[in-house]
Amino acid sequence: MRGSFVKPAPVNVKINLTPIIDVALVLVIILLITAPLVSAIDMDVSLPLALTRGAEDEARISLTLGKQGELAVDDKVIPFESLRTYLASELAKKNKDILVVIRADEGTPYEMVRQMLSEASAAGATRLSIATRQKPKGQS
């Protein structure tokens, strides 16, 4: 049996950690970047189109008015009656000068939006803006 024994090649049993660390770090970066942006609730709202841009602070409080009249402050659904007190407490926690963005469906009657603006103003919000979707250039 001379020369018949062949030593097997060493098997590489190490787990390749590089892709795992890679993806994990990228996910951390995504979360860091998107966390301040994704403050609004995921409600079915078709924002009105606009060509102009402005008031794009990262720190903001979003007031979202859904198609069925449901209201959310950032990601918390609240009844309309408690909007002023809830928003006032949020402004006290954060900053009085923080941007308050009104996100309402394009089909919503203006009266609802006006009430939201009035409540936000009464709660102490100093900077208000109306959320829009960017209209592609050339589209009238």
Next chain:
Amino acid sequence: MLFKRKAGRAEDTIHEVNMVPLVDVSLVLVVILMLATPLALESSIAVRKSGASARRADARTKTERIELNIVSEDSVLVNRIQVRRAKLGMTLRPLLNESEFRQVVVVCAADVPHGAFVDVLDQAKMCGALDIAITGR
């Protein structure tokens, strides 16, 4: 030859390019773009809620402030002159060019859709309005 390399030793070297991290990162970038695109397309128009200040502004001359009264989805009164919403810019731009403060006060009827209201704000901004004040009835 003392230092002669043994035959077959070269087979241990990996010549293939490892595509796994490349595909990994590419897929993650696709996911980032899918998530970030709607956020990047969302913007807003800064407004000011002015009750008392707008009423005080009534005393000012017409060259200092321009009042837009959205009476219906298609019709806007620009300093009491009725114009179609689609043609608002043609009337508003010369007025804003003459205005010193480029301030616009917007009044809107309750039943006007939010989309039409925002369109008027957008047109005012495009015509050069620097300050948009919203006043309720």
